[in-house]
Each structure stands twice: as C-alpha cells, then as structure tokens.
Amino acid sequence: MNPNLQQVNHFFNKKRFRLSLILVILGLAYAGASLGLGFQTHSLLNIQDGIAWLIQNFIPNEASKGYWHEISQQLFRTFLVAVAATTCAAVGALFLAIIGAKTLTAAITVSWVIRGFSSLLRNIPIVAWAMILLFSFKQNDLTGFLALFFMTLGFLTRAFMETIEDFGTEKIQALQATGATYLQVIFQGLLPEIAVALMSWILYMIENNVRDATLVGLLTGTGIGFIFNLYFKSLRYGAAGLVVLSVILLVVTVELISNLIGRLLS
Structure with a gap:
C-alpha cells in the first residue's frame, strides 16, 4: 500500500x-x-404537548392589554437598574484596570491582586450574588443593583485590563519619552485610543444586564421579574406571556441601539 x-x-x-x-x-x-x-x-x-400548552395559554390576549401600563413601568424600572449598575461598575472598573494593568502598574503584585479580585467577583453567578445580598438588603431595587454591580465590576475590570495591555508598552514608553506625565499618558494618550473598545464592552454589559435584571427581579421581588412571577403564580398566563414578549422586545431594542452606537463610534 x-x-x-x-x-x-x-x-x-x-x-x-x-x-x-x-x-x-x-x-x-x-x-x-x-x-x-x-x-x-x-x-x-x-414535549409537543408542553409546547402546545404554552402556545394556547401564554399568547397575550385581549384581557392582557389591561396590564400593559404596569408592565411597561416595571420594564423601564428594570432597564434603569441595569444601566445604572453597568455605568457605575464601568467607572470603578476603569479605575481598577488602570491601577492593575501590567503596562501601567508600579508593582506586579498589585496587578495580580486586582486580577484575583475581579475573577472572584465575576465568577460568582448573578443568582448567588442576589441571594447573598438578600440577607443584608432585603427585597428591593438596591439588592438587584448591587448584584448586577458586583458581577459587572469583576467582568469589566478584567476586560478593561486586557484592553489597556493590548495598547502596548512601546506606545506608553514613546509617550513618556516625549515628556508626558503619567496622567497625560493615561488621559491624553491611552484613553482616547481605547475609548471605542471600552464603550463596546460597556454596551455589551448593558445588554447582558438587561437580561440578568429580569432574573434578579424574581429573587429580589422587584422589576419585571417580580411582575412575571406574580402573574404566573396567579394563573394570569396571558399577562405573563405579555411580560415575556416585552422583555424580548426590550433586549432586541437595546441590542440594535448598541450595534448602531458601535458602528457610529467605529
């Protein structure tokens, strides 16, 4: 052969x-x-029997329209919590990333500490964060905000650190060679160069947190998640289906807006 x-x-x-x-x-x-x-x-x-039951009961009907005002209010509330948690976490993450990036940090130990801290925050599931915080802050919007904040802080810190390190040590050294100070290198050289990448990560996390905020609401008794749980347990399946539809529309809308902003920035 x-x-x-x-x-x-x-x-x-x-x-x-x-x-x-x-x-x-x-x-x-x-x-x-x-x-x-x-x-x-x-x-x-x-499984087809279960799908048939969903189609029969969860499609919004004429009676479901009466719940739209309450659903839209809670949907907007959920969106605000997601945006607030993401933007606050982004500010903290940028600060930690600048301190911990290997190309900017004064000591490699600081970098490893911040990396470990961010890994711990992001590897705790959002549901676990909500359950832990429930013991201290009870069922309210603050609990959902903090759960989203801590998870987002860990994720964005790691993402921002990698983005900053991709900027390259050579570029930073070149700026320093021209006489630029540490703050000038960061605010006039580094951040304008990576602003689009940072914004892309922030928009991605807003999309992700809008979805997670719905799940967190089931545990914290707030927002659109609470409304869905209330309607479902009271056998108002048409209204619960309208909640699901509204969440899908919100997520798709946020994604389309994020893609549009990303194209405009690039």
Missing part, C-alpha cells in the same frame, strides 16, 4: 476513535445524570 495512503487512513482512524470516545463519554455522562435525577428520557417524546 502507498505510504501516503497509509498515513491518511491512520489519521482518519485516529480522528474516528477520538470522536467515538467523546460520544461515549457524553452518553455515559447523560445516562449517569438521568439515573441520578430519575429523569425519564421517553418524556421528551411528549
């Missing part, structure tokens, strides 16, 4: 073996999880 053909066959046999091994591992993981939960796989065959 041709040596080249043997190599090709060996390559594909190796790839097939790896693929088969991955599929076996996934299958065993699913089987183990199903047995542990007592989940019956054949229940998936009846």
